[in-house]
Amino acid sequence: MAACYHGFDPAAYLQYNYTAPRADFKRQDSIVPWKLGCLHRAFTEGDVSGELLVDIGSGPTLYQVLSGCEVFNRVILTDFLEVNRQELRRWLRDEGDCGLDWTPYLQHVCKLEGRQPSVWTEKAARLRAVVSDILPVDVHHPQPLAPGALSSVGADCLVSCFCLESVSPDLAAFTRALGHIQGLLRPGGHLLLIGALGESYYFGGPGVKIPVVPLNEAEVCASLKETGFTLIRLEVYTLPQDMRVGVDDVSGVFFVKAKKE
Numbered sequence: 001m002a003a004c005y006h007g008f009d010p011a012a013y014l015q016y017n018y019t020a021p022r023a024d025f026k027r028q029d030s031i032v033p034w035k036l037g038c039l040h041r042a043f044t045e046g047d048v049s050g051e052l053l054v055d056i057g058s059g060p061t062l063y064q065v066l067s068g069c070e071v072f073n074r075v076i077l078t079d080f081l082e083v084n085r086q087e088l089r090r091w092l093r094d095e096g097d098c099g100l101d102w103t104p105y106l107q108h109v110c111k112l113e114g115r116q117p118s119v120w121t122e123k124a125a126r127l128r129a130v131v132s133d134i135l136p137v138d139v140h141h142p143q144p145l146a147p148g149a150l151s152s153v154g155a156d157c158l159v160s161c162f163c164l165e166s167v168s169p170d171l172a173a174f175t176r177a178l179g180h181i182q183g184l185l186r187p188g189g190h191l192l193l194i195g196a197l198g199e200s201y202y203f204g205g206p207g208v209k210i211p212v213v214p215l216n217e218a219e220v221c222a223s224l225k226e227t228g229f230t231l232i233r234l235e236v237y238t239l240p241q242d243m244r245v246g247v248d249d250v251s252g253v254f255f256v257k258a259k260k261e
């Protein structure tokens, strides 16, 4: 699978998935607002708490930690590819020349939090303040992060979006990878997992076709059970026809809130 990621183009990936129609903040049925709504609810229900939030397979994106950065004092972002870690660093250091303007995302999440969209700069500053590291990760390794990257207690919460199924050749590898990241979480910690349903490929750039293990809801639930998670909630989004824009063959998206036993 590592070879499939040669040529991954962060700017193209952001363009394919994180601009309209998939990120249309005026539409209730657009995929990005749906994901942001799920994450906002999960982080504000009161049961997810602690010191450290770790995002597994961040890619070049930040949307997945925009709610969590208000709850946790420390956030670690991770990705397998240096080009993605570079893209994240550029935004965090406010160096300009970023692949995507995250302003509408910051404004939207401020709105979800009952704040004026105009205070988005405060959220951007908060995120820049709490992200302590951007680390390499390999979910196929029994220890996905370098030894000593986390304290022996582990993270209080993990978030991971569209990573495990996009790097696993089959369901067994997906479940193994889930087991590996489970090891990074403290007992009683939460997992927020977002992923593709029924997807067999996506484009990581022009001509960069990456295979994906097609999953259904029952398989996701079985993998969670097998790896020691208790499911709290599973929500499913079905892609409207006009969100099927030719950059993948995804049919739906799942959102999981689970707890490590």
Ligand SMILES: C[S@@+](CC[C@H](N)C(=O)[O-])C[C@H]1O[C@@H](n2cnc3c(N)ncnc32)[C@H](O)[C@@H]1O
Binding pocket: 002, 005, 008, 056, 057, 058, 059, 060, 061, 064, 079, 080, 081, 084, 137, 138, 139, 140, 160, 161, 162, 163, 166, 167
């Ligand atoms: C579909 S992207 C998801 C990116 C982002 N989380 C999102 O929500 O759009 C899959 C990500 O998995 C990363 N990846 C590839 N191989 C990996 C591995 N062995 N372990 C962890 N992440 C990997 C890729 O670099 C890519 O950023």
